[in-house]
Amino acid sequence: MSLAAHDVRVVLGGRTILSDIGLALERGRFVGLVGPNGAGKTTLLRVLAGLIAPVDGRVTLEGHALSGMSRDARARRVAALFQGAVIGWPMTVREIVALGRLPHRRAFAGLSEADETAIAQAMARTDVGHLADRTEPTLSSGERMRALLARALAVEAAWLLVDEPVTALDPAHQLDAMALLRAVSRDGAGVVAVLHDLALAARFCDRIVVLSGGRLVADGRPEEALTDALLARVFGVTAERGLAADGTRYILPWARSGITEESDGAIIPG
Amino acid sequence: MNAPVTALASSTSRRQGAPRARRAVIALLGLATVALTLASVAIGYAPFDVPAACADLVAGRTTLPALVLWELRIPRALLGGLVGFSLGLTGAAMQGYLRNPLADPGILGISSAAALGAVIVFYGGLAASLSLALPLGGIAGAGVAALLLNALAARGSSTLGLILAGIGLSSLAGALTALALNLSPNPYAALEIVFWLMGSLSDRSLDHVLLCLPLMIVGWGLMLSTGPALDALTLGEDTAASLGIGLVSVRLRLVTGAALAVGSGVAVSGAIGFVGLAVPHLMRPLVGARPGASLLPSGLAGAVLVLAADIGVRLLATRPELKLGVVTALVGAPFLIVLLLQNRGRRA
């Protein structure tokens, strides 16, 4: 019941983007993948989704090499939502969400009852049911993100990988999205999200994985991973910590610390 | 117990709303294609007793009217439909794949390469004794273009790279076509460039149909099979890949399918412009913007447009006969301009 990277090294265009990545992820948990720009977060997400093959090491899903699976089998198990996914044609929200069922459909076949149910549930879950017949250009950023998230949920995969799901959203929708991802993980899926907002990551995630310069530099519960030393070293910030009124701990990046560990300039952004 | 049943029924009817409209459009276009094919058989330059010719044909009497029906009227009508379907389908597939509403079968350079292949084989004198060398040359040209683009696609080059390669290939093939025509030993060959640039279906024979039909059908199959992949690509290549779409496989199927369908079409009819560009735009308001949904309707609408245009050139009776590409542009361009203006207004 795990998705794991074993000693993964990734080279793209002659540059080493990731090295020595060892990571075992469990279902039912919400994992935040954080790190400064260029740390290799999106690349790691693509590796975990099976879209990039590592030059060294391997990625396994429940003990089987991801690279050995058929595309459809992999797509049914691992759903991914990438940042800045443009919607090329003014399709309706319903059509966009239905794309999530592609790995389950036979060639030239229509939607089955199971497909219909999954689409309806995904739309209900992200509260886009009322937008079903609206087309993409008429949606707000929040509606658009929810529609795309519904598309990813409609896959009904055991794993959901999400790249910067909250970046374009207002605070209310950010909270909604994070709560939704956490709820998805509570339902049994493994959720991995690339996040920039350390406060949101610490507040919602069960586990934080920190990448810097293509390497894994911290991995643990939020308060274990996001220590003051790490924040200063990796992000170059100091943080305010406290206890919210509801009893949860919070971390708030507050000021630049001055001492930073430069990200490898050779690493591509993301 | 009642309430969920009602809810299910209403959701079912709503879910089938869009496919039902699409099926109606496909059925209507199919009927229109059949009707125009029959009209194309019935309409010509000379007074012609179609039922009598049909009777001769069925009875196996090789009278001149039966021969005109079998070797001129029917091939012309069939080719109109086949070439139109190929152009419309390829236009829809290319626009969907490149996520570019201005993409056109010609954009990958396959039309121009097909014309070049036909021109080289034909005017080079290889076809002196064999009338079918012309279409064969066109298909060879399209095949070479497809192989070049396949090699490029298999190396995983980007969408933009493919478009740029297509533009380069298209310009080169166009220039070489003009050069080949000017170098031809026949001093009148250069006059025939109009056929290759504007297209025509006049005086084709059943041989032309038989030669291009199987290749077109394979090409159509390849392109129609990319429907779900085109839908997924609407969300970008990464998302499509995460949905189990093989990006390289999709590119190969599209490039090969377009080469077969358009290449064999160009070889027998010349390059008829605008159909592949305009038809998908005409279909989207009717069947929705989902790329996969517009493939079959665009093919049928392309057949309808080319058949209607070819009937038009015969009814207009200009002298000499107007080239098909002129009519398709005259019909297609105003539609396209209106649609683009409407679309812009809606987006603003």
Next chain:
Amino acid sequence: MPSRCALLLSAVLAALPVARAAGAAGAPVRVVSMNLCADELVLRLADRDQVLAVTYLAREPRGSTVAAEAVGLPVTRGLTEEVVALRPDLVIAGAFTTRATVGMLKRVGAPVLELGVPADLDGVRAQIRQVAAALGRSERGEAMVAALDARLAAITPAARPLRALVMRPNAFTVAPGGLGDALIRAAGLVNVAAEIGRDRFGQVPLEAAALADPDLIVVDEGAPGMPSLADTLLHHPVFRALARAHWTVAIPNRFWTCPGPQVAEVVARLAAAANARAARP
């Protein structure tokens, strides 16, 4: 340097009318022909040293009746600068020479003779005399007209007015009112293309040709190794059936293309074919 060139050019241009005047006074007129039909007449009527240049088409055996005569002579592509550089006393252009070229030649003061497009045999005779006179060889023109008339007089016209359909690749006219039409009538035949009345380029749709029920089908003489789309028409199943069912006569395109003594050959072949066809049981 450029100014010297311009000076030289204007000197050349200024000299042209003078040269022509000199030619009229007795010296042979030296000509450049810019059109295939002019080439044919010039090469037959002028002394060889009078011809400065003909068009490249004159050497083309399929289209030209003077390909042999043109060998060894300079050819042009009919560009103004080529023509001007040859310092001709006279430039002979055809009705289809581009207007821009003729206008340019006239602007630089070159004496240009523009030939018309004869629509009948009288027009052919007139054009022969016109070109001969311009070359200062009127007597040769009269001899050519006499030979043409003698050849025509020797022809036995078709006994019955058979219906002839000309299916020529790249044909340029057998429409009513054209020279081709006049030649068909001179042979005693009915021009079916004129009846169908399709177009002034003589391009008859194959089905119209098939259904017009002609007695005699006139095609171009095949030239292997020089294919064109128009040639492929002659391989179409319908055309082959038509040719099998009817009498076919091949007349090379070059005999029809231009007004000249060779048009008598067209009339002769048409009449002979018609009489052979009529004699068939």
